[in-house]
Amino acid sequence: MKALFLDAPGRLRLGEYEESASPDHLRLRVQAVTICGSDLHYYKEGAIGSSVAIQPHILGHEFSAIIDDERGAAFGFPMGTLVAVDPSEPCHHCEWCERGEYNLCPNVKFSGSAPIHGALREVFYARPESLFKLPAGFDSADAALLEPLGVAIHAIDLAKIRLGATVAVVGAGAIGLLLLQLARVVGASEVHALEPLAYRRELALRLGADSAHGTPQEVLSATSGRGVDVVLEATDSPSGPESACAVARIGGKVVLVGIPDGDQFTLTAAQVRRKGLTIKLSRRMGHVYPRAIQLLAQQRVDVKAIATHHFTLENAPQAFVLQAERGDGVIKSVVHLED
């Protein structure tokens, strides 16, 4: 099969890959893969913290596929069914899995996260319990985007936004734009976006932000200096968490979702201490696909607006360049493997 290999930071190559099927995995034909900020960390830095990409490494964890295995029918997935694939295979045996905190499983196998190969390839093998059937009307890109939507849902769960609370989203990339829509769904009274790029601020306004600003100071001014009750941070910047804390009110809450370039961030202790902030760190997601599917089926959230660019597997390297440079108004690229 054809696969896209990351040979070294900044170096992607289309090549041949073989993987033998294991008996408890079904054969799938990958349909659409969307490119995530975490894929970009591997692309730019070759690693995310201690997860160092084996070279070559196949990226991709946000994806959909078609069942290409007669055995699928026994699990309710007949040949040709379009499915969303949860990239996470937790161990189901550790202390955290037993508590239902599958996103914290230290033994998890996560597609595309080193050393496990991801979905930027023609054929993928997955366990039936990782597959989710989709309602009518879902296309392959919608199905792939359920993964980042799930990440946003998990962060909203952690934030426990009260009805009528004021919210700021720091970083209006794909996750930030999903977070701001979900903050509306759960009843935030005001949603402010903080984002340095003008085209992303415009999109934030189009997707329901009340105001969009380029600096923390502007967000504070928009809230008469008080700041907001809950801040959701989804940047790739080492200064994102500091900006998030700057716009939180005294006694407010900050949920950090982004992964900073260079795997480090700093906080000004006096700021976070004196405000008595509650800071939570959001890690991937638990079992949220059914809720993501329901929200999308009910059109409570617009995922198509974040899928701004489309590529084939052959020209997928251009998607990484585009996203790394934030060129041409890009939010997220979709790599289509068929049709």
Ligand SMILES: [Zn+2]
């Ligand atoms: Zn992702």
Ligand SMILES: [Zn+2]
């Ligand atoms: Zn586990």
